[in-house]
Amino acid sequence: MDYTFQYGQVWPYLPYMIKGAWLSLQIAFLAFCGGMLIGTVCAAVKTFGGGFSRHAVNAYVVFFVNTPQLVQIYFLYFALPDLGIFLSSYMAVLLGMTLNAGAYLTEIQRAGFESRRQSEMEAAEVLGFSRLQQIRYVILPHVAKVLFPPLSNHYILMTLGTSMAAIFGVEELTGRAFNINSETFRSLEVFSIVAVIYVFVTLFASVALALFGRFAFRTKMRVV
Amino acid sequence: MAHLELDNLSAAYGKLRVLDGIELSVAKGETVGLIGPSGSGKSTILRVLTGLLKPETGSVRVAGKTINFDKPSEIRTLRNRTAIVFQQYNLFQNLTVLENVMIAPTKVHRRKRSEVQAEAEHLLEKVGLASKLESYPDQLSGGQQQRVAIARGLCLKPEILLLDEVTAALDPELVSEVLDTIRELAAEGMTMVIVSHEMGFIREISARVAFMAEGKVVELGTPAEIFDTPKQDRTRDFVGKILRH
Amino acid sequence: MGSFFGELWSLATYHNILFLAKGALTTIALSAFGCILGGLFGTLLAVARLTSGWLSWPLRAFALLFTEFFRRVPFLVTLMLCFFAFQFGGFDVSTLTVGCVTVVLIGTAFLAEIVRAGLQSVHPNQWHAAEAMNFTLLQTIRYVILPQAWTVILPPAFGFFILFIKDSALASQIGVVELTYVGKVFNNRGFSAGVSFGVILLAYFMLSYPLSRLGAKLEKKLGTSRTR
Numbered sequence A: 001m002d003y004t005f006q007y008g009q010v011w012p013y014l015p016y017m018i019k020g021a022w023l024s025l026q027i028a029f030l031a032f033c034g035g036m037l038i039g040t041v042c043a044a045v046k047t048f049g050g051g052f053s054r055h056a057v058n059a060y061v062v063f064f065v066n067t068p069q070l071v072q073i074y075f076l077y078f079a080l081p082d083l084g085i086f087l088s089s090y091m092a093v094l095l096g097m098t099l100n101a102g103a104y105l106t107e108i109q110r111a112g113f114e115s116r117r118q119s120e121m122e123a124a125e126v127l128g129f130s131r132l133q134q135i136r137y138v139i140l141p142h143v144a145k146v147l148f149p150p151l152s153n154h155y156i157l158m159t160l161g162t163s164m165a166a167i168f169g170v171e172e173l174t175g176r177a178f179n180i181n182s183e184t185f186r187s188l189e190v191f192s193i194v195a196v197i198y199v200f201v202t203l204f205a206s207v208a209l210a211l212f213g214r215f216a217f218r219t220k221m222r223v224v
Numbered sequence B: 001m002a003h004l005e006l007d008n009l010s011a012a013y014g015k016l017r018v019l020d021g022i023e024l025s026v027a028k029g030e031t032v033g034l035i036g037p038s039g040s041g042k043s044t045i046l047r048v049l050t051g052l053l054k055p056e057t058g059s060v061r062v063a064g065k066t067i068n069f070d071k072p073s074e075i076r077t078l079r080n081r082t083a084i085v086f087q088q089y090n091l092f093q094n095l096t097v098l099e100n101v102m103i104a105p106t107k108v109h110r111r112k113r114s115e116v117q118a119e120a121e122h123l124l125e126k127v128g129l130a131s132k133l134e135s136y137p138d139q140l141s142g143g144q145q146q147r148v149a150i151a152r153g154l155c156l157k158p159e160i161l162l163l164d165e166v167t168a169a170l171d172p173e174l175v176s177e178v179l180d181t182i183r184e185l186a187a188e189g190m191t192m193v194i195v196s197h198e199m200g201f202i203r204e205i206s207a208r209v210a211f212m213a214e215g216k217v218v219e220l221g222t223p224a225e226i227f228d229t230p231k232q233d234r235t236r237d238f239v240g241k242i243l244r245h
Numbered sequence C: 001m002g003s004f005f006g007e008l009w010s011l012a013t014y015h016n017i018l019f020l021a022k023g024a025l026t027t028i029a030l031s032a033f034g035c036i037l038g039g040l041f042g043t044l045l046a047v048a049r050l051t052s053g054w055l056s057w058p059l060r061a062f063a064l065l066f067t068e069f070f071r072r073v074p075f076l077v078t079l080m081l082c083f084f085a086f087q088f089g090g091f092d093v094s095t096l097t098v099g100c101v102t103v104v105l106i107g108t109a110f111l112a113e114i115v116r117a118g119l120q121s122v123h124p125n126q127w128h129a130a131e132a133m134n135f136t137l138l139q140t141i142r143y144v145i146l147p148q149a150w151t152v153i154l155p156p157a158f159g160f161f162i163l164f165i166k167d168s169a170l171a172s173q174i175g176v177v178e179l180t181y182v183g184k185v186f187n188n189r190g191f192s193a194g195v196s197f198g199v200i201l202l203a204y205f206m207l208s209y210p211l212s213r214l215g216a217k218l219e220k221k222l223g224t225s226r227t228r
Helices: A011-048 A051-065 A069-083 A089-114 A118-126 A131-168 A173-184 A187-216 B042-049 B072-081 B097-108 B113-126 B142-155 B172-187 B199-205 B223-227 B233-243 C002-011 C014-050 C054-071 C075-088 C095-121 C124-132 C137-174 C179-188 C193-225
Strands: B004-013 B016-026 B031-035 B057-062 B082-085 B160-164 B191-195 B208-213 B216-221
Touching (some): A011 A051, A011 A089, A011 A131, A011 A173, A051 A089, A051 C193, A069 A089, A069 A131, A069 C137, A069 C193, A089 A131, A131 A173, A173 A187, A173 C075, B016 B042, B042 B160, B042 B191, B072 B082, B082 B142, B097 B142, B097 C137, B142 B160, B172 B199, B208 B223, B208 B233, B216 B233, B223 B233, C014 C095, C014 C137, C014 C179, C054 C095, C075 C137, C124 C137, C137 C179, C179 C193
Parallel strands (some): B031 B191, B031 B208, B082 B160
Antiparallel strands (some): B004 B057, B208 B216
């Protein structure tokens, strides 16, 4: 192998890459928030809702869970213009990731809802708790504890999922890697540094979430 | 020469001292019973004797030869000369009764399969389970599983058999069948160290009994000495409480 | 809307359907390849992490680092690393080969975790009994642990296989002729994006959905058989 590594050419781009990482996190965060909203509503519909709305939500979830996020974004970015809807690459990615996340988070939250314990609710009812109080003091704490690990895990996955935004020209971490690559042609150096940044970012997120989980919910989550 | 000798044996789990200067010797063909409250270190001695726990100080001698716990080959030798039967039977759930008994001799000791099978079937018949050769552990009662565990231990042809509270996890009506099996082994001259709560049984079967508390051997003597005329107050307290039942 | 079905009709030529089938096959093959080889190597890594003693310390460290690294790097970045590694290494390999190497690397890391969790789900008593009878680590895993662990390993492993089918869409970016690439080709040939990618979405759905139903059935069956 004749390749000589020249990291020296790539190090100067580090701040540029870090800013890209920050954008990745933002996209993941926004999509996660949007997904949570969709997820909560849809999970509630699936658990408590009537026939038609349940089927509709089911169709949405089943479709988005069984197709790749990349192709979903392709569709939004390239097909919607034919209907007169022009989304920027950033918006297409964000919308695609949000819809995708919404489907997965619906399932996660539904499992969480269904973990509510009938006996605890009856005990609360007998003690005179109103419905709202039951939800706040009995159901929510337990459900939140059950939901925290899978939600944290999915968030980490979404952070990695932002990388495909590069394909659409969004300048998050991977996108910037492609930019640096086309300027310096130091491909292995760039992508290896970017890979390590992803590892550190997700490790940091995992540790932070695990610590928070241990503190807030006393769940023991493993990081590594 | 004693078959098994423990000399000033001490061991710890991290900072917790579980064995403190244990002195014990077991003659060939002798059965020694270990009694005492929970956490006294009785089971821990057995774990040391199977190489599952490394002692801090002191020595273990089998037939006069000291075991060097730093050498994996000597731990292997120790395990070849002893066999342990656990309280929770620890049978391999994915294997039939016959396979459970046969697996260690065939795979670890590399003995001939036909020879091992004949012996396994003989042992299973001896413990009264000849009809259950193809059953899986979860299809058997606790007492039956424990007897399979004993047969499994015996198929290893050990010099010393270690029994760790083997009736503690059994329903009362299943206890006697296991005790019968052990009685037979004692009569046949197997060197045994038995940890048990079954005081009546220990009294009947042991040549000597050691009462342990907090990692130490408090008193060692014949069953009559320990149960009828204990010298130490501690021993007297324990025996008094137990036998009052 | 009428033009949508009109386009669909003109897309459905023998040649195109064959092309679509080829893409689907490549997609499944990539995921299967990554899972089978990844399962093998992943099991090795999982076993490596269970060794004890300071001599095998480098082995454990390697297993840990490999697993954590390839689980925390996006598919696209790993793909690019492989692509350029081959290019600068002077190896002239097909894009499919690069894709295969990528899926094996990633599959190994994820399946190593799944296998490790499975091995550790077996009760410690089983490990103790084997150890007391002088089983080596490999014998213990082969005769006692793995036969009991595979019911715990199979459902998540199958789930990963299904997930991987979707992740492999990214291989299209270096030109691997899998399902997503087929969609891009259709689009380039003049079919509207809606039809092109719509068909691809449907194709992925028809691969993934039946498999996930199968996976659910598998999980049910193995869940009950474990309490045999």
